[in-house]
Amino acid sequence: MIVGIPTRKEAVDPPMLLHDSHSPAYRQPLGPVAAGGRITLRFYTDQAEAVTLRTWNGAERTTPMRALGNGMFEAAVSVPDAPMLFWYDFIIHTPQGDLRYGNAPDELGGEGALVYGVPRSYQVTVYDPAFHTPAWLRRGVIYQIFPDRFYRCGDDPRPEAQPDVLAAHPEATFHPAWLEPPTLDTDPENGDNRALDFFGGTLRGILKKLDYLQALGVTVLYLNPIVRARTNHRYDTGDYETVDPILGTEQDFTALAEAARARGMRVLLDGVFSHTGADSKYFNRFGRYPALGAYQSEASPYYPWYRFFRFPDQYNAWWGFYTLPAVEKENPDYQRYLLDGQQGVLPLWMRRGACGWRLDVADELPMPMLAAMRAAVKAQDAAGVLLGEVWEDASNKVAYGQPRSYCLGDTLDSVMNYPLRRAVIDFMTYRSTAHDLARLLRHQQEVYPAPFLYSLMNLLGSHDRVRALNAFAGYDRDGSAQLPREQAMHIRLSAGELALAKERYLEALRLLCALPGAPTVYYGDELGMQGMADPWNRAPMDWDGGDAVHWSAVSELLNQRRHSPVLMTGFMEVDVPDADTLTIRRFAADGRDVFGDPLAAEPVSVTVCRNVPLSAR
Numbered sequence: 001m002i003v004g005i006p007t008r009k010e011a012v013d014p015p016m017l018l019h020d021s022h023s024p025a026y027r028q029p030l031g032p033v034a035a036g037g038r039i040t041l042r043f044y045t046d047q048a049e050a051v052t053l054r055t056w057n058g059a060e061r062t063t064p065m066r067a068l069g070n071g072m073f074e075a076a077v078s079v080p081d082a083p084m085l086f087w088y089d090f091i092i093h094t095p096q097g098d099l100r101y102g103n104a105p106d107e108l109g110g111e112g113a114l115v116y117g118v119p120r121s122y123q124v125t126v127y128d129p130a131f132h133t134p135a136w137l138r139r140g141v142i143y144q145i146f147p148d149r150f151y152r153c154g155d156d157p158r159p160e161a162q163p164d165v166l167a168a169h170p171e172a173t174f175h176p177a178w179l180e181p182p183t184l185d186t187d188p189e190n191g192d193n194r195a196l197d198f199f200g201g202t203l204r205g206i207l208k209k210l211d212y213l214q215a216l217g218v219t220v221l222y223l224n225p226i227v228r229a230r231t232n233h234r235y236d237t238g239d240y241e242t243v244d245p246i247l248g249t250e251q252d253f254t255a256l257a258e259a260a261r262a263r264g265m266r267v268l269l270d271g272v273f274s275h276t277g278a279d280s281k282y283f284n285r286f287g288r289y290p291a292l293g294a295y296q297s298e299a300s301p302y303y304p305w306y307r308f309f310r311f312p313d314q315y316n317a318w319w320g321f322y323t324l325p326a327v328e329k330e331n332p333d334y335q336r337y338l339l340d341g342q343q344g345v346l347p348l349w350m351r352r353g354a355c356g357w358r359l360d361v362a363d364e365l366p367m368p369m370l371a372a373m374r375a376a377v378k379a380q381d382a383a384g385v386l387l388g389e390v391w392e393d394a395s396n397k398v399a400y401g402q403p404r405s406y407c408l409g410d411t412l413d414s415v416m417n418y419p420l421r422r423a424v425i426d427f428m429t430y431r432s433t434a435h436d437l438a439r440l441l442r443h444q445q446e447v448y449p450a451p452f453l454y455s456l457m458n459l460l461g462s463h464d465r466v467r468a469l470n471a472f473a474g475y476d477r478d479g480s481a482q483l484p485r486e487q488a489m490h491i492r493l494s495a496g497e498l499a500l501a502k503e504r505y506l507e508a509l510r511l512l513c514a515l516p517g518a519p520t521v522y523y524g525d526e527l528g529m530q531g532m533a534d535p536w537n538r539a540p541m542d543w544d545g546g547d548a549v550h551w552s553a554v555s556e557l558l559n560q561r562r563h564s565p566v567l568m569t570g571f572m573e574v575d576v577p578d579a580d581t582l583t584i585r586r587f588a589a590d591g592r593d594v595f596g597d598p599l600a601a602e603p604v605s606v607t608v609c610r611n612v613p614l615s616a617r
Contacts, residue, residue: 017092017101018044021109021122022442032125032407032449033079033086039124040076042068043090043101050093053077056121057086079126083408085396087121108443125395127449131409134383136219136266136355138454139568141558142520143218146463147247148198148232149540150523151205152178164245168228168238170288172246173197179542182535184485190321193485195231199540203243203252207259214263216526216551217558220518221260222268222358224463226253229277233463233538235360236277236324238289240338240345250352257353266355268385271346273338274364275318275326276305283325285312294325305334318364329366339376346373347380355385358457362388362412363399370411387457390415395447407452414455417517420444421459424511425471428504428610433579441515441574450594454569456517460508460525463538467531468522472504473497475532488532502528506553507608513561514584514606516572516594526554566601569593583607 019042020026028040043051043065051065051073057080065073079086089102089112102119103112109122158174159166173183173196183197203226213221225234228244243250257267278285282302284293294303295312306325307316318324327334338345346357356377359365365373370388377384388394394406394415406412423440426432444453461468466476473493483491493501505525512519524539527546531537561567570586571594577583587603 016045016047017090017099017114018111019090019101019122020111021103021446031446032127034129035079035083035126036081036129037126038076038078040074041065041088043073043092044071045073045092046071048092048094048099052091052093053088054091055086055088057084062091079124082126083128083410084126085405086124086126088124089119089121106439108439109446110439110442123396123447125405125407125447125449127407127452128409131449131451133413133451133455134385136383137385137413137518138451138516139562139565140219140266140518141217141562142220142222142268142457142459142518143213143216144222144224144459144462144520144522145206146201146224146233146523146538147203147206147226148201149538150201151209151541151543152200153202153205153208162245168245169196169198169230171196171230175199175540178540179545180540181489182539184489184535186485187323190323192321192323193535195233195535198232198246200246201540202246203248203256207252207256210259210263210265214265216521216555217562218521219264219562220266220268220355222457222520223270225270225272225360230279230323231277235272236275236279237272238277238280241348254353261353267353268387269349269354269357270360271357272360273327274329274361275324278323278325285325301333304328305331329364329369335369335372339372341376341379344376346376350377350380350384355381355383356387356413357385358387358389358416359412360389362390362406362415363397363404367402367404367411370406374411374413385413385455386411387455388412388415391418393419393443393447394452407448409449409451412452414452414457414517416462417444417456417458420456420512420515421465424460424508425476427582428472428508429474429477430610431477434576434582434610435579437582438574438576445572450516454516454594457520458512458515458517459520459522460505460512461522461537463522463534465537466533467529467537468505468508468525469493469498469501469528469530470532470537472501472508483532485533485535489536491532493530498528498530501530502547502550504610506550506557507610509554509557510606511582511584511608513557514567514586514604514608516569519558519561521554521558526551564601564604565593565599566604569595569597570599570601570604577607580611581607581609 026042033039053063053065053075055061063075065075068074092099100115100119101112103122107120185194187194226247227237228239228242229236243253260267276282281289281291283295285295292300294300294306305327316326318326341347374386377386397404423437427437524541528550529542531539566586571589573585575583584606588599588601593599
């Protein structure tokens with residue numbers, strides 16, 4: 001029997017046409033291929049005597065496939081010498097005419113489909129063979145902190161107690177009680193939450209909680225922006241070079257980074273480089289900075305950083321929010337300000353102790369700029385990292401009319417894995433099956449090179465989505481996540497909903513800890529915090545009222561992952577026993593891991609089931 005002829009139970013009558021890009025019987029090697037390498041592809045049919053492989057990499061090429069007998073055909077081709085996406089599909093020659101066969105309709109690979117017309121092609125990611133990412137990231141456990149809401153360290157946040165805070169935040173209000181709900185303050189001009197209420201979390205507060213984070217199993221602290229800004233979320237940068245005075249000082253940040261390093265932990269910063277704040281030293285719409293801003297004068301050195309339609313009141317703004325003027329990213333002076341090896345913002349903060357950057361809205365930054373950013377980060381520290389906020393398939397997407405592939409080895413080290421978050425929540429809440437989730441996992445294996453795949457930020461919650469427990473209770477679909485904020489603030493999970501959501505969260509976290517990539521916890525999720533979208537998902541950390549049993553279960557999972565080399569870098573296979581169950585198998589091959597490094601470890605299998613309570617195991 002020829003290897004690869006369908007033998008599945010449901011294929012008693014073999015399909016007339018078959019190629020399965022997830023099976024080594026039909027594609028070798030599986031997954032991405034280093035530039036200049038070769039790939040062998042097979043196709044099965046019992047209805048034709050000839051099959052042609054069609055490939056495309058900017059130019060079409062056809063290759064007759066060699067008949068192996070018993071309906072199997074084979075062709076081996078070289079992939080391009082330069083990193084890019086390489087495509088293929090099949091032409092089947094029958095007495096009745098030619099047939100076309102390509103990727104499945106969802107374009108996630110695996111078994112394809114016969115089409116009448118032009119098929120969707122299968123993708124081969126051709127990546128730079130020199131592409132590598134730091135070992136600490138793919139072995140890491142990430143914890144995301146919204147700094148204003150984490151820990152206040154006993155400091156008095158009132159402006160009269162801190163004159164520098166009053167100068168930087170004249171519009172701010174400060175919550176005297178830590179566990180007050182966040183304030184909803186809608187901007188009448190754009191409907192956005194103005195986010196001018198502060199609880200006074202500090203960098204020293206994070207430093208004081210390093211024991212807590214280390215016990216939880218965390219190795220990487222991902223901080224939402226810490227630089228001076230008008231709002232509590234600080235995505236409206238006021239000064240890229242200065243710590244927000246509510247959070248502390250440059251010395252406080254350095255102390256945090258040094259203390260974290262001493263514990264084997266790193267600090268990852270959030271970089272917002274597609275726009276600044278209108279209230280910034282660069283734009284200075286409200287005149288609160290001594291510098292001459294672009295809004296104030298066309299003679300400002302920052303004026304070329306922005307695009308004015310009518311000076312000064314009409315300008316290009318991020319998604320139309322007047323508080324967030326968009327930056328002309330390709331401006332050489334702006335890029336120099338960010339990337340210069342001696343004075344640039346990215347290298348500057350790495351010298352202060354950051355391990356790298358997570359880039360806000362990476363899709364909105366030009367690809368050459370991303371490449372320059374990665375080069376600047378690596379020049380400062382070869383083990384530095386550049387992660388991107390990308391919400392879709394990061395190997396192949398179109399952003400602002402331009403095709404983008406972030407995983408070729410020339411731009412990002414990896415991305416936030418929002419597609420996995422969506423797939424896991426849908427599986428756990430019965431909106432999809434284990435087969436659907438497995439397809440997504442196999443697709444990511446197929447299109448992401450190992451350095452990229454094993455460095456993914458695998459998350460369940462973030463500051464941009466409803467709390468994970470709300471999502472696992474069903475408040476993340478069917479319009480509930482888009483409820484008016486005034487209604488959303490009143491949503492509290494019932495005792496039954498909360499218990500079920502915690503069970504689902506832990507089962508989902510078990511899965512994340514079994515997968516390649518860094519499992520990521522959003523602050524407070526380990527304590528069972530709940531909340532709908534902004535601002536309710538950004539409530540202060542409930543240090544005294546959290547669920548200690550839930551915390552212990554989360555900590556156990558993260559620490560198991562942290563101390564399991566095979567779960568960090570072992571090979572992966574995915575099996576689906578039934579629609580409710582998924583098994584992840586991690587293993588060494590010939591005593592080595594997926595990167596070729598020695599790995600002396602027994603295989604580990606993790607089975608995730610959505611309909612068996614953990615208490616019953």
